[in-house]
Amino acid sequence: MKFIIRNRSIILYGTSLAVLLLTMKWLEWRLVVIDHAFELYAGALALMFTALGIWLSRKLTQPKTNTIIVEKEVVVDTKDFILNEAELARLGLTKREMEVLQAMADGLSNQQIGERLFLSLNTIKTHSSKVFEKLEVQRRTQAVEKARKLKIIP
Amino acid sequence: MKFIIRNRSIILYGTSLAVLLLTMKWLEWRLVVIDHAFELYAGALALMFTALGIWLSRKLTQPKTNTIIVEKEVVVDTKDFILNEAELARLGLTKREMEVLQAMADGLSNQQIGERLFLSLNTIKTHSSKVFEKLEVQRRTQAVEKARKLKIIP
DNA sequence: ATCAAAATCATACTAAAGTATGAGGTTAAT
């Protein structure tokens, strides 16, 4: 059953051919009677098979597809923080200094930063002072502001 | 000339038809000699016109267009700060408190904020304390952090 | 191995930030 469904085009084509050949056979007899109708007969045949060809073509060939790609702009919320490595290099902030700066940006107190990084309060003070020097600021709030502007922290 | 180019398919079809009819005429003569070749002749005719039909179909049908919409991510620098008025209302920050908060976010010291807003240092301290209360934080850095997260300052 | 930069921590100090409380003055709504 599935075979029939799958190959129905081929079967149909075969059947059509058979039917047409029979028709031709009948017309063959007609030709004896009305002799000069041959051109009409041939024309009809041509038309029929042309139609069959067209139909076949449509059935059997998958349609041509012109794929039109339309680019739709999707606004992506710029979490896209691109670290400004040039600035970072220029400023010469060390790893630890960056960590302290980041913690400051998170709103932590020096005490809390010390706890986070397992360092003493004094060490944090030293580091933050260095950060301020390098960023040429006086306060942690300014440091965070500037660091954000320079894209060295998110 | 343009007419020829535009309708070349039709012209070709017509020409093919003419050629085939001539072929048939020739074959008609052949039929007299080899009589039972008629089935072969018909079969050939059928095949030819089927092929013609297929060719015609392919030429004449315009291709289907599959429009594929590709979502392309476009990075838009979200300067687009949308003030979260809901949060602002919920927190109940006053005008002055907002001004102080903004100045804090700009990295100013309380002294500088006082100068900017023509207020005394003590007034700024009062305001900032209120801001901290309302934002439920202890330090200015945390206040700025939270305010930014809540989208009440850029 | 040596040298410089980085990292750690301390002490001592100053400056700024933050808290608590109270007291007038202004303004807008009832």
Add this chain to the structure above:
DNA sequence: ATTAACCTCATACTTTAGTATGATTTTGAT
């Protein structure tokens, strides 16, 4: 006119931040 919220400022105090200086230790590069 009264009330409540807001704004202003002050004093007194505590806490945190920031500066200056110096010492010791790690670490990476020559």
